[in-house]
Amino acid sequence: MVDIPTSVGDVVPPAEVADVELYHPKSWWTKYVFSQDAKIIAVQYAVTAFSIGFVALVLSWLIRLQLGFPGYFSFIDADHYYQFITMHGMIMVIYLLTALFLGGFGNYLIPLMVGARDMVFPYANMLSYWLYLLAVIVLVAGFFAPGGPTGAGWTLYPPQALTSGTPGGRDWGIILMLSSLIIFIIGFTMGGLNYVVTVLQGRARGMTLMRMPLTVWGIFTATVMALLAFPALFVAAVMMLFDRLLGTSFFMPAIVEMGEQLKSEGGSPILFQHLFWFFGHPEVYIVALPAFGIVSDLISTHARKNIFGYRMMVWAIVIIGALSFVVWAHHMYVSGMNPNFGFFFATTTLIIAVPTAIKVYNWVLTLWRGDIHLTLPMLFAIGFIVTFLNGGLTGLFLGNVVVDVPLSDTMFVVAHFHMVMGVAPIMVVFGAIYHWYPKVTGRMLDEVLGRIHFWITFVGAYAIFFPMHYVGLVGVPRRYFELGDTVFIPPSVHTLNMFISVAALIVGAAQLVFLFNLVWSLFSGRQAGGNPWRATTLEWQTPQTPPAHGNWGKDLPIVYRWAYDYSVPGAPEDFIPQNQPPMAGLSRAPA
Amino acid sequence: MVVVLVLVLIVVGSVAFHLFSPWWWTPIASNWTYIDNTIIITFWITGIVFVAVVSFMAYCIYRFRHRPGNRAAYEPENKRLEWWLAGSTALGVGAMLAPGLVVWHQFVTVPADAGEIEVVGQQWLWNFRLPGADGKLGRADNRAVSADNPLGVIRNDPAGLDDIIISGGELHLLIGKPIRVHLRSIDVVHDFYVPEFRAKMDMIPGSVTYFWFTPTRTGTFEVLCAELCGVGHPQMRGTVVVDEADAYQAWLAQQQTFSQLMAAVEPAK
Numbered sequence: 001m002v003d004i005p006t007s008v009g010d011v012v013p014p015a016e017v018a019d020v021e022l023y024h025p026k027s028w029w030t031k032y033v034f035s036q037d038a039k040i041i042a043v044q045y046a047v048t049a050f051s052i053g054f055v056a057l058v059l060s061w062l063i064r065l066q067l068g069f070p071g072y073f074s075f076i077d078a079d080h081y082y083q084f085i086t087m088h089g090m091i092m093v094i095y096l097l098t099a100l101f102l103g104g105f106g107n108y109l110i111p112l113m114v115g116a117r118d119m120v121f122p123y124a125n126m127l128s129y130w131l132y133l134l135a136v137i138v139l140v141a142g143f144f145a146p147g148g149p150t151g152a153g154w155t156l157y158p159p160q161a162l163t164s165g166t167p168g169g170r171d172w173g174i175i176l177m178l179s180s181l182i183i184f185i186i187g188f189t190m191g192g193l194n195y196v197v198t199v200l201q202g203r204a205r206g207m208t209l210m211r212m213p214l215t216v217w218g219i220f221t222a223t224v225m226a227l228l229a230f231p232a233l234f235v236a237a238v239m240m241l242f243d244r245l246l247g248t249s250f251f252m253p254a255i256v257e258m259g260e261q262l263k264s265e266g267g268s269p270i271l272f273q274h275l276f277w278f279f280g281h282p283e284v285y286i287v288a289l290p291a292f293g294i295v296s297d298l299i300s301t302h303a304r305k306n307i308f309g310y311r312m313m314v315w316a317i318v319i320i321g322a323l324s325f326v327v328w329a330h331h332m333y334v335s336g337m338n339p340n341f342g343f344f345f346a347t348t349t350l351i352i353a354v355p356t357a358i359k360v361y362n363w364v365l366t367l368w369r370g371d372i373h374l375t376l377p378m379l380f381a382i383g384f385i386v387t388f389l390n391g392g393l394t395g396l397f398l399g400n401v402v403v404d405v406p407l408s409d410t411m412f413v414v415a416h417f418h419m420v421m422g423v424a425p426i427m428v429v430f431g432a433i434y435h436w437y438p439k440v441t442g443r444m445l446d447e448v449l450g451r452i453h454f455w456i457t458f459v460g461a462y463a464i465f466f467p468m469h470y471v472g473l474v475g476v477p478r479r480y481f482e483l484g485d486t487v488f489i490p491p492s493v494h495t496l497n498m499f500i501s502v503a504a505l506i507v508g509a510a511q512l513v514f515l516f517n518l519v520w521s522l523f524s525g526r527q528a529g530g531n532p533w534r535a536t537t538l539e540w541q542t543p544q545t546p547p548a549h550g551n552w553g554k555d556l557p558i559v560y561r562w563a564y565d566y567s568v569p570g571a572p573e574d575f576i577p578q579n580q581p582p583m584a585g586l587s588r589a590p591a
Numbered sequence: 592m593v594v595v596l597v598l599v600l601i602v603v604g605s606v607a608f609h610l611f612s613p614w615w616w617t618p619i620a621s622n623w624t625y626i627d628n629t630i631i632i633t634f635w636i637t638g639i640v641f642v643a644v645v646s647f648m649a650y651c652i653y654r655f656r657h658r659p660g661n662r663a664a665y666e667p668e669n670k671r672l673e674w675w676l677a678g679s680t681a682l683g684v685g686a687m688l689a690p691g692l693v694v695w696h697q698f699v700t701v702p703a704d705a706g707e708i709e710v711v712g713q714q715w716l717w718n719f720r721l722p723g724a725d726g727k728l729g730r731a732d733n734r735a736v737s738a739d740n741p742l743g744v745i746r747n748d749p750a751g752l753d754d755i756i757i758s759g760g761e762l763h764l765l766i767g768k769p770i771r772v773h774l775r776s777i778d779v780v781h782d783f784y785v786p787e788f789r790a791k792m793d794m795i796p797g798s799v800t801y802f803w804f805t806p807t808r809t810g811t812f813e814v815l816c817a818e819l820c821g822v823g824h825p826q827m828r829g830t831v832v833v834d835e836a837d838a839y840q841a842w843l844a845q846q847q848t849f850s851q852l853m854a855a856v857e858p859a860k
Contacts, residue, residue, distance in 0.1 A: 040616060065688075078822040078823075078825075079822055081646065083821060100692075146657065147832065149646055151817045151822070152819070157780055157818075157819070158779075159778065159779045159780070159796060160778075160779035160780065160819065160820050163778065163779060163821065165714050165715075165778075165779070165820070165821025165822060165823060166821045166822065167822065169821075195657065197599060234748075253733070253795075253796045253797025253798075254732070254733045254734050254796075254797065255733055255777060255778045255779070255796045255797075256713070256733060256736045256777045256778055257778055258714070259738065261733075261736070266624050266797075267797070268797070269779075269780055269795050269796065269797070270795055270798070281604075303655075303663060304657075304662075304663045305663035305664065306665065306666070306667050308666065308667075308669075308674050309667075309668045309669070310667060310668065311668060312668070312673055332791055334791060334792050334817075335793050335795070336774070336792055336793045336794065336795050336798060336800030339695075339698075339699035340699070342695055342699070343692055343695065343696075346688065346691060346692060346695065347688065347692070350684045350687065350688045352683070353680070353684050354677060354680050354681050354684060356674065357676075357680040358676065358680070360644065361644075362673075363678045364644060364647060364648050364651065365669075366656065367648060367651040367652060367655060368651050369655060369663060369664035370651070370655045370663045370664075370668070371655065371657050371662055371663040372651070372652055372655050372656050372657055373657045373660045374594060374652075374656065374657075377745065379594065380653070382598075382648070383595065385644075386598065386645055386648075389640075389641060389644055389645065390641065393637040393640060393641055394637070396633060396636075396637055396684070396687060397630065397633050397637070398690060400629065400687055400691035400850075401691060401692070401695045402626055402629060402691050402692075402694040402695040402698055403626060403629050403630055403633060403691060405626065405698070405789065405790055405791060406616070406623075406626060406786070406789040406790075406791070408791075409782060409784070409817040409818060410817075423739065428690070443629075458597075459597065461594070462601065466605060466608070467612075467614075469609065470608075470609075470612055470614035470615070470616060473614060473615060473616050474614050474615070474616065474617060474786075475616065475617050475786030477784070477815055477816075477817050477825075479819045479824060480825040481822070481824075481825050482825055483825070484825070484826075486815070487813055488617040488786055488787070488812075490613070492613050493614065496614065509769060562807075564667070565665060566665075567662050567663035567664070567665055568665055569665055574662060574663070
């Protein structure tokens with residue numbers, strides 16, 4: 001399995017296609033604004049995602065203020081509360097995490113890591129960003145529209161999403177939300193085609209699929225999934241928009257709204273749930289798989305050790321991606337769907353735990369017998385393993401259909417998905433930024449500010465969401481604006497809620513430290529050089545840092561080895577870049 | 592080594608939190624102790640895995656931290672170890688899935704001697720219907736809902752005439768008798784949730800869904816809605832009272848049937 005190159009001819013096939021003449025931007029506008037360079041598009045995606053993500057972060061503070069101190073803040077009434085939780089959820093999942101991992105990290109890292117000059121469809125790539133920005137603007141317009149944004153919950157279940165009892169239901173809110181999603185999906189299809197085709201067709205000579213870093217495998221698989229899953233959300237959004245604007249009855253049965261018989265008839269609310277979750281479950285893996293890939297590269301680089309079990313890691317990513325399409329109804333165990341589906345979906349859901357667990361073991365086994373440098377990327381990777389393990393394990397409770405019955409729609413679910421999808425991938429986002437910021441800017445992020453950021457975020461986020469599981473175990477429901485005097489809920493739960501809210505505000509404040517670090521280091525960060533982490537992957541081997549347009553100068557790189565030649569016995573350094581030709585007499589037979 | 596210490600504290604702290612926390616499920620009042628037991632099994636298995644993996648990771652970070660002159664081992668893969676880990680995980684997963692599916696089979700199989708009741712949810716209150724003397728619930732439809740007929744019972748169905756209607760009030764149940772709960776909604780998706788009963792299910796307008804349980808202790812229990820149904824969702828509360836036989840019969844005798852309610856509304860007919 002491991003490459004043992006003996007001569008160049010063995011490992012590097014000839015070029016299949018001549019190096020394409022890259023477009024060149026002609027004006028300031030086409031160089032920096034309507035740029036077709038994936039690196040600039042990546043930064044545009046990242047800045048937009050972080051900006052809207054910051055809005056969602058502030059919304060989370062408002063949510064926690066209400067839950068910890070109910071009734072103290074008069075401007076947080078029931079309508080506003082439901083609008084806050086809806087926008088918080090939708091922004092975080094789609095407009096921040098998906099956009100950042102695929103549009104941000106995907107655009108920056110894929111061409112560089114596979115040895116290409118750019119994405120294969122640069123013009124469509126540029127358009128994809130501007131559609132994403134338009135989608136964000138339409139989403140934000142909801143805050144300013146009459147009636148405000150929709151308060152239907154990020155899951156937007158009909159019929160309530162379209163009725164007067166829900167904010168935005170009979171107003172602009174739901175229209176803007178659905179329109180924004182439709183625009184987002186169109187843009188993401190353009191971007192997605194770029195990522196997939198560039199990985200399949202744009203790799204440099206010698207870069208076989210099994211020599212690609214796991215970061216690329218994660219983002220690639222996630223993009224394939226996105227191209228297959230987003231259409232389900234697209235059609236659901238279009239159908240719901242038709243129900244709202246044209247009076248159709250895709251999802252609307254005969255119902256009585258506030259005493260009045262509506263004209264709708266024959267529609268199926270549960271159809272929406274199937275469509276939504278057919279998208280929604282792969283979506284959470286679309287967020288998770290890039291994180292899995294990235295964290296593998298962070299751990300191996302900073303422990304100076306090849307990722308343990310690379311082949312299994314690749315297979316695990318692909319299998320998780322495929323299986324994620326057959327588990328969706330575990331979000332619907334108590335939806336009233338045919339109960340026999342529960343047997344099937346519980347089984348597939350618990351099966352998916354196996355390749356996921358293998359990945360966790362392999363990350364830890366990479367640390368075993370490593371040479372671990374506790375740099376900021378490594379610290380965040382460790383934080384990821386702990387929180388992902390916790391969140392993944394609580395998923396086993398919820399996936400086991402009958403256990404889900406009492407726990408569904410309680411704070412246990414909220415704790416689970418925040419830990420596994422909020423905290424863990426965000427640990428990877430931060431680790432990845434501390435890791436690649438030097439490549440993007442040529443400067444290192446400040447170490448002291450970074451450590452403050454790490455410790456408060458890691459310990460604080462655990463302190464927020466671990467106890468929250470127990471609030472759910474008591475039976476406290478989710479999406480409750482206030483608990484009132486509910487007999488089975490002891491006063492100690494309210495105390496716990498206060499503690500969680502205070503922790504949330506502290507963790508929120510720590511993010512401001514990170515934001516400051518990002519900007520300050522641009523001007524005052526230590527000069528990084530081309531490869532400060534002494535990493536093997538191609539993006540660190542560019543002739544200039546930050547990489548210039550076209551990435552590689554006159555000659556594309558040639559790849560001779562896999563991405564994990566760290567601490568190779570007998571080698572002069574503890575890493576060998578992927579584009580370094582084979583050295584005579586070097587044996588890398590596994591010990 | 593701060594990282595190692597924090598990881599150990601997280602392990603110890605999490606286990607201690609679980610063992611000593613006052614936040615545990617509310618005492619059960621139904622037959623579904625099997626669900627509680629499956630949760631306990633799951634806590635054991637996941638707890639052991641969490642402690643083992645995080646502790647091992649803490650050990651690795653301590654033992655293999657960088658020191659000058661150190662070099663990492665070079666070991667791309669270890670097929671035996673990987674397959675052994677995969678196999679043990681599959682076993683552990685199976686150990687949770689198997690009892691889970693056995694109990695789910697019980698959950699979806701309504702006992703032959705179960706009684707029937709109906710819960711009708713609407714924004715933002717609960718109504719109930721009992722089958723009355725003939726033991727059958729009459730047909731109902733949202734199109735028949737009106738101010739006088741909030742549950743939408745169809746008037747020309749004879750089976751519905753003796754149905755007992757409880758509007759927005761208190762449902763009583765007989766202790767020890769298994770009961771199939773039919774669930775309907777006249778407007779949006781709701782969920783009938785009594786934490787002490789453990790079992791719950793959504794109600795979808797246009798459909799009839801169900802679950803079953805047996806009340807096992809007397810008491811008064813609060814009903815909460817467990818599916819977001821608009822801004823009144825947290826205020827959508829009801830009450831279920833579980834009675835011994837005498838108290839239950841006394842309560843039943845006081846309830847009004849559908850035909851009595853219709854007669855009160857239209858005295859001339």
